[in-house]
Amino acid sequence: MSLATLAFPEPREGILRRVSDVLVRRARLLTLLLLVPPLLWIGLVYLGSLFVFLGQSIFSIDEFSGTIVREPTTATLLELFRPANFDIVLRTVGVAAAVTALCTLLAFPIAYYAARYAGPKVKAGFYLAVMMPLWSSYLVKVYGWKLLLAKEGAIGWFAGKLGLAGALETWLALPVVGGPSLSVSYTGMVLTFTYLWLPFMILPVQAALERVPPNLIEAAGDLGAHPGLVFRTVILPLAMPGVVAGAIFTFSLTLGDYIVPQIIGTSALVLGQAVYTLQGTAGNIPLAAAFSLVPILVMALFLTLARRTGAFDAL
Amino acid sequence: MTRAPLSLKIAALGGLAFLHVPLLFILLYCFTTEEKSYAFPPPGFTLKWFGVVWERADIWAAVGLSLKVAVIATALALVLGTLAAGALARAKFFGREPISLLFVLPIALPGIVTGIALRQAFGLMEIPFSFWTIVLGHATFCIVVVYNNAVARLRRLSPSLIEASMDLGADAFQTFRLVILPNIGTALLAGGMLAFALSFDEVIVTTFTAGQQSTLPIWMLSELIRPRQRPVTNVVAVLVILVTFLPILAAYYLTREGEAVAGSGK
Numbered sequence: 389m390s391l392a393t394l395a396f397p398e399p400r401e402g403i404l405r406r407v408s409d410v411l412v413r414r415a416r417l418l419t420l421l422l423l424v425p426p427l428l429w430i431g432l433v434y435l436g437s438l439f440v441f442l443g444q445s446i447f448s449i450d451e452f453s454g455t456i457v458r459e460p461t462t463a464t465l466l467e468l469f470r471p472a473n474f475d476i477v478l479r480t481v482g483v484a485a486a487v488t489a490l491c492t493l494l495a496f497p498i499a500y501y502a503a504r505y506a507g508p509k510v511k512a513g514f515y516l517a518v519m520m521p522l523w524s525s526y527l528v529k530v531y532g533w534k535l536l537l538a539k540e541g542a543i544g545w546f547a548g549k550l551g552l553a554g555a556l557e558t559w560l561a562l563p564v565v566g567g568p569s570l571s572v573s574y575t576g577m578v579l580t581f582t583y584l585w586l587p588f589m590i591l592p593v594q595a596a597l598e599r600v601p602p603n604l605i606e607a608a609g610d611l612g613a614h615p616g617l618v619f620r621t622v623i624l625p626l627a628m629p630g631v632v633a634g635a636i637f638t639f640s641l642t643l644g645d646y647i648v649p650q651i652i653g654t655s656a657l658v659l660g661q662a663v664y665t666l667q668g669t670a671g672n673i674p675l676a677a678a679f680s681l682v683p684i685l686v687m688a689l690f691l692t693l694a695r696r697t698g699a700f701d702a703l
Numbered sequence: 704m705t706r707a708p709l710s711l712k713i714a715a716l717g718g719l720a721f722l723h724v725p726l727l728f729i730l731l732y733c734f735t736t737e738e739k740s741y742a743f744p745p746p747g748f749t750l751k752w753f754g755v756v757w758e759r760a761d762i763w764a765a766v767g768l769s770l771k772v773a774v775i776a777t778a779l780a781l782v783l784g785t786l787a788a789g790a791l792a793r794a795k796f797f798g799r800e801p802i803s804l805l806f807v808l809p810i811a812l813p814g815i816v817t818g819i820a821l822r823q824a825f826g827l828m829e830i831p832f833s834f835w836t837i838v839l840g841h842a843t844f845c846i847v848v849v850y851n852n853a854v855a856r857l858r859r860l861s862p863s864l865i866e867a868s869m870d871l872g873a874d875a876f877q878t879f880r881l882v883i884l885p886n887i888g889t890a891l892l893a894g895g896m897l898a899f900a901l902s903f904d905e906v907i908v909t910t911f912t913a914g915q916q917s918t919l920p921i922w923m924l925s926e927l928i929r930p931r932q933r934p935v936t937n938v939v940a941v942l943v944i945l946v947t948f949l950p951i952l953a954a955y956y957l958t959r960e961g962e963a964v965a966g967s968g969k
């Protein structure tokens with residue numbers, strides 16, 4: 389576009405111009421004016437509701453009338469440490485840890501191939517192939533696994549055809565990971581979560597791997613390290629921030645979810661379900677609020693640790 | 704560069720297959736004649752479920768509500784997210800970091816916490832559940848998507864373009880309309896499309912802010928917990944994939960071409 393074709397608007401006179409002059413001269417006022425509407429929404433409506441809800445964790449519930457006693461107490465928070473409740477916390481953290489580990493395992497080869505071997509075209513293809521499931525509907529994805537894991541479903545059928553029916557039976561007979569069928573076992577729940585959050589692990593790991601300087605790898609090779617040693621001592625430590633960044637997602641998303649365990653998994657509650665039941669049928673808002681603090685605190689701890697590894701640069 | 708070892712290739716392709724195969728099964732089950740179970744392989748194939756979905760008024764009512772909510776929530780998020788991005792992209796002031804964290808909070812915290820918190824607040828203020836309570840919940844977490852896209856683009860936009868516009872006599876509003884908006888337009892469009900997809904698909908916050916109303920994800924959730932005609936759910940699932948996928952693909956191409964916008968060459 390040459391300058392001659394640009395039609396310059398006439399400088400305006402009047403009120404708009406004067407308002408504009410004030411805004412341009414006083415950048416802070418402009419910033420403030422821009423911030424007010426979104427801050428009113430997020431700061432007042434959202435943060436306000438959060439405080440109202442989470443703040444109730446210092447109240448307790450009257451056991452006879454079922455009404456909330458509005459006096460500060462630590463009783464509700466301490467209730468979290470009762471064996472039945474603490475089990476829920478441990479179970480959920482365990483599932484989240486298993487999901488994170490499995491995601492890392494599956495994500496690494498994909499990220500490694502895309503970062504180190506794929507040409508521009510293949511890389512774009514990989515990116516789309518990872519983004520597509522990431523953005524497809526959450527419920528649809530859960531539904532897909534319900535189909536696959538059902539007793540009469542595809543996984544069972546393929547296991548039978550491949551002569552692995554016995555192996556599947558043995559696996560399901562194991563304590564903890566097993567169950568009557570895949571769709572009502574921890575195995576099914578962990579698989580579904582892994583599927584849901586895997587793209588969140590692939591993307592940061594790939595970003596971290598792409599930043600590993602190739603000359604470091606060559607130098608390690610020149611100094612006599614075999615590929616396995618290069619991987620362990622050079623590539624893996626440098627990719628760690630990416631893994632931690634991905635783990636932030638896989639871990640926190642699993643901690644807060646209550647839909648998947650409702651559809652796939654055992655009858656033992658996880659955190660999200662506990663909160664859901666407590667605020668709903670049980671009507672125990674204070675304990676629900678106390679339970680809600682757990683994922684927030686776990687994630688705050690996680691994020692503090694993650695900050696030290698430099699995970700935030702890999703996001 | 705050396706060639707990838709075969710084992711790595713297999714592991715990478717296997718991982719990608721893991722990401723896509725379940726979606727293919729959903730498509731396959733649209734055509735099954737078996738409606739009481741997920742029997743594999745399907746005993747027979749039929750097209751009748753597409754007709755059944757077409758006739759079902761409850762599904763189309765849910766689709767309509769979801770679309771309306773998504774459009775309004777996206778519009779609100781576009782305005783508020785752009786304002787926030789405009790304020791925080793370049794300005795440096797005390798409290799900037801906590802404020803930008805605040806905008807990310809709605810998707811950083813578990814959806815169930817956001818949902819119950821909003822429900823409690825509605826209860827406290829005696830606001831009955833309505834179309835607008837759903838919109839309010841959705842817009843809250845859609846703002847961050849628009850904000851992220853807009854802030855990234857605004858940071859790439861060279862300040863000299865804005866200075867040049869002002870030097871040539873344009874006032875702040877003209878500069879916004881003629882210089883800033885055309886430069887961030889595709890980023891806003893992309894952010895808006897992602898926000899739309901996010902809202903159209905949202906179920907966790909919605910369960911707490913919808914009351915008795917049924918958006919499409921709420922309808923699907925009830926079908927997942929108590930399945931009736933299973934292939935009908937499959938047809939709807941494929942429909943949902945299409946409705947959310949197309950805007951996302953468009954957003955991807957918009958932001959990719961946006962890498963080369965004017966003023967980004969620094």
